[in-house]
Amino acid sequence: MTMRHVILGAGPAGLAALASIRRNDAGARITLVSGEPGLPYSRMALPYYVNGDLPSRHLYPHPALWYRQPGVELRWGEPGEALDVERREVTLAGGERLPFDRLLVATGSRAQLREAPGIHLPQVQLLWTLGDARRLRRRANGASEVVIWGAGMIAFMTAKALLTAGRRVHFICRAEYLLRRSLDQEAAFLLEGALEQAGAVLHRGLNLAEIRSGPGRRCRVLLTDGSELPADLVVVALGVAPNLDWLDDAPVQRRQGLLVNERLETSAAGIFAAGDVAEVRDCVTGESGVPALWSVATDQGRVAGLNMTGATLVCDPALRSNTMVFHDYVVATLGCPLVRENTRVYRRLDRERRVYRCLVLSGGRLVGAILAGDVSQVGFLRSVIRRGAVLTDPEGLLGTPPLPGGVRP
Ligand SMILES: Cc1cc2nc3c(=O)[nH]c(=O)nc-3n(C[C@H](O)[C@H](O)[C@H](O)COP(=O)(O)OP(=O)(O)OC[C@H]3O[C@@H](n4cnc5c(N)ncnc54)[C@H](O)[C@@H]3O)c2cc1C
Known part of the structure; x- marks a missing residue:
């Protein structure tokens, strides 16, 4: 049949x-x-x-x-x-x-557009579909100041595109640092340093209150502390929701x-x-x-x-992993790298080389990792997480050069 x-x-x-x-x-x-x-x-x-x-x-x-x-x-x-x-x-x-x-x-x-006064002004848009990207590319052409409302992955990717195209980017970031769901503060600060050098400005611990039209083709973005940012464009990057409606x-x-x-x-x-x-x-x-x-x-x-087609294949449980690159700086995350109940965290920062490693263990097993500035261990650590292997020497694993030792299957 x-x-x-x-x-x-x-x-x-x-x-x-x-x-x-x-x-x-x-x-x-x-x-x-x-x-x-x-x-x-x-x-x-x-x-x-x-x-x-x-x-x-x-x-x-x-x-x-x-x-x-x-x-x-x-x-x-x-x-x-x-x-x-x-x-x-x-x-x-x-x-x-x-x-x-x-x-x-x-x-x-699909990307979420959150209600706020002025959110439907023509300077405001999303980056999710090809139509959004075409519009953003066109509008970014004559723009110098762009405000991004959000501080997650899409916000980062949008900022990366606009900064490398020579625009000045303002992040409105409710938390104290970017990518709070994927990174810890140390790794976020290292990545933020690279973005700031390229002209990004972070407005930490603040939210968008209102967007007002003018002067001219510009708009003004009002923040919750009463400050105001002039903008040619506002990109909303506040997360996504599955298409279930x-x-x-x-x-x-x-x-x-x-x-x-x-x-x-x-x-x-x-x-x-x-x-x-x-x-x-x-x-x-x-x-x-x-x-x-x-x-x-x-x-x-x-x-x-x-x-x-009739097979009975089991899908491996999802292992979250992502790599963020800005200019020559790279940050990778694996698994669940944030501190939770019953986790033990091992960190090492080489400030001079801007190399940072963070390993999160639960019951001796690696459950998450953040690597910044040097991601050469990503493949190895991914397999350690997947195998549920016990790490006998996490401190050793933080050292350089990278070493695939100290792991008991
Ligand atoms: C700017 C941007 C940067 C990103 N960067 C990264 C990254 O660095 N790393 C990463 O891992 N992920 C990234 N993502 C996320 C990644 O693109 C998504 O996780 C991935 O595309 C999901 O794939 P999908 O097939 O589930 O859905 P989608 O790629 O969203 O495709 C859904 C499809 O369904 C169609 N559709 C929707 N509704 C209906 C309907 N009712 N009937 C029929 N068709 C419908 C759509 O037209 C589309 O063809 C990024 C996303 C964006 C927008």
Whole structure:
């Protein structure tokens, strides 16, 4: 029997699933649906397009020809609007109904625009879609001062693009330092140093109160301490939320994201979820959450695709990892590197070389790490975390040169 697969979403999760299904079941019929018009692009590449480093043709993971595969049908710019679990069909925005045997929900997430006076002024925007990136690139052209409301990963990536394009960037950062969910204060200060040298200004411990129009094409951003920043552009980067609204009342269990088992199947049989829309177990904390990371989305898409063809593959619990590079300074994080109950933290800072290492252990096992200025140990530490290995000499591991010793499996 020919299986009918529908994949909703053409980000890394959806595309990895498509490749997996084709590899495992060459006769399958697959409909790939994207809510956005045009060829699927990579969100992660958008900042490099904004600052002109990347020509637009490099935004696309595959050329148009790649999608012309036997048994594959495409629907661009037609978001799924409703899911009927019982009748096993998805209704698209144009009214078309797509019947399926197996469905993958890979609809990703979207950036949040928080209400504030002046938030709808034309100088205010997000950086999430290709449309946002095109607008930002155009507007950044004539801009000199940009305010970024937020201090997480997207805020950092946006700032990086604008600073390297020669703009002055102000961060409105409610916390005492940037990337508070990924970095500790020491690592954040090192990264902030690199950003500040390039013209970034951090407004720490403050929030945005209001945006007022003028003078001219500019606007003024009022902060909670009463100070005011003139801005040509305001970019809102306050976090993301999984795209679940379209599922409405469909009987599929969800919390923050769609709940899935270790095979990435939702509570509805034959309906899978992967990527930023799926809520999964964290490799080190065991807690359920949405990692919202490219590498996790790709892995999950690959596994979900295989399981849609009848395989029974277990997806490894998500291991958070990210690398932030600014000019020649690099910071990497692995697992859960923040201090929690029952954790022991080992740190070493070489101020002169701006090299910092932080290892977080729980019950003798490595559960998180931050490496700044020298990330040569990332691969090794990732495998230590994945294996749940006991570290017998964490102090030794902090030293240089890097040493893969002192580990008991
Ligand atoms: C500027 C920027 C920088 C980033 N940098 C990093 C980084 O450095 N490291 C990192 O790990 N991650 C980064 N990310 C996050 C990373 O891009 C995401 O985690 C990843 O794209 C998630 O993949 P996904 O396939 O789950 O969802 P997405 O890539 O969001 O794709 C979702 C797809 O679903 C479609 N869709 C949405 N709703 C519907 C619907 N109702 N019906 C049909 N289709 C729908 C969309 O059009 C899209 O095709 C960055 C993101 C941005 C925006």
